[in-house]
Amino acid sequence: MMGCITNFFTYETTKSVVVKSWTIGIFNRVVQLLILTYFIGWVFVHEKAYQIRDTAIESSVMTKVKGFGVYNNRLLDVADYVTPTQGSSVFCVITKLITTENQVQGYCPESETKCIRDDDCRKFMGRSGGNGIMTGKCVSFNNYSSTCEIRGWCPAEIDSIQIDPMMEVENFTIFIKNSIRFPLFNFTKGNFLPTITDKYIKMCNFHPVTDTYCPIFKVGDVVKFAHQNFTDIALKLRGGVIGIKIGWMCDLDQSEDSCNPTYSFTRLDAVSQKNNVTPGYNFRYAKYYKMENGTEYRTLLKAYAIRFDVLVNGNAGKFNMIPTLINMVAAFTSVGVGTVLCDIILLNFLKGAEQYKAKKFEEVSESQIISDISHSNGLYRKSCSQLSVKQDEKLSNDSGAFSIGH
Secondary structure: OHHHHHHHOOOOOOOOEEEOOHHHHHHHHHHHHHHHHHHHHHHHHHOOOOEEEEOOOEEEEEEEEEOOEEEOOEEEOHHHHEEOOOOOOEEEEEEEEEEEEEEEEEEEEEEEEEOOOHHHHHOOOOOOOOOEEEEEEEEEOOOOOEEEEEEEEEOOOOOOOOOOOOHHHHHOEEEEEEEEEEOOOOEEEEOOOOOOOHHHHHHOOOEOOOEOOOOEEEHHHHHHHOOOOHHHHHHHOOOEEEEEEEEEEEEOOOOHHHOOEEEEEEEOOHHHHHOOOOOOOEEEEEEEEEOOOOOEEEEEEEEEEEEEEEEEEEEEEEEOHHHHHHHHHHHHHHOOHHHHHHHHHHHHOOOOHHHHHHHHOOOOOHHHHHHHHHHOOOOOOOOOOOOOOOOOOOOOOOOOOEEEOO
16 A cells, blocks of 8 residues: 555656667658648648638528420420429429319319228228328229229329420529628628629530539539439439539638639439339429309329529638647647657667666656765755666766667
8 A cells, every 4th residue: 555655656757868770760750750741731731720710601592494395285484394483592393294183172082092892991091191081981983993082172183194204304594693601701702703794694504614603504414413314313213302512612811713612413312213112302282273153173283393402511711820829739749749659669679678668767766866865975955856867877968868879
């Protein structure tokens, strides 16, 4: 117990040992050089750690789709195939429609739930889904089969029919107007660069090489840039979700003209490509009317569409003294890692490790200090904190540093 207490109340101080070895010296400088190269090249130059960054980007997106298509012998314009119509950052371009006209409230056979007797339908009562509320009755659907009766909008929708999509969608254009602000620096910018003119807007279409900053995108190009096939999405997959990503990575230490958007594209619902149960993207909406006698009726539309999500992200950086000082201190502190690695090699792997241990680690007791003080005739009375060394060690004249030869 006394030994544990004695070992606890000890003090460790630094002792300098100079090792004159080409092997360990070169290794030490190489490690230090690598650490400094990492901090200068990666941390300061590439990552710009001397800057304070604002990641709380504020963004506004306005969209507009243009184009005409022919579907079921009808000419459709943007008011027919785009929803919602407000021009938000999320919108859908409809590729095909399943229309159920002249629906009224009443009782009618369901189109999917086949039955033979009423007992077959009673087990579906109280369940959600389908085209209405199950009544528990089995009624005739056509001359060949019977289905369960529902209460709802009649006649019930039949969405299993095959309809070709509107292929003109591939040539429709999407206009995107984006404004951003970095509140920390009160910096605002838009994706309309000063060099863009009215004439250019009317003629250009976005291309990642030739027209990098054109804000007009062809639907077919967007699908292609997302590594998808328009025919597969429109026909086989029956719709999908495409992301148009706008990135703002701004270095505000440079001129404002260098802060420009970058566009990238991706398939956001890629998982649905492997799902045969609910592939693609679809939704329903209805148009309501009234007869002369006041009876309400509607036209139900099931739409298969390509949904576009405009996603804005980014950050801005500007020089600031606080992160600069923090990273400079971290860089100089990390240089000491070379010393730790060299000590591990010296203590465990190089020839003469025992000699290095003897020079590096030394235990000095209080009684030994008193004995050495009295033996040296008061040579160390000016400072009681200075420790004595073993007689077989050679004292250096540079603040207590020892040298070990090669």
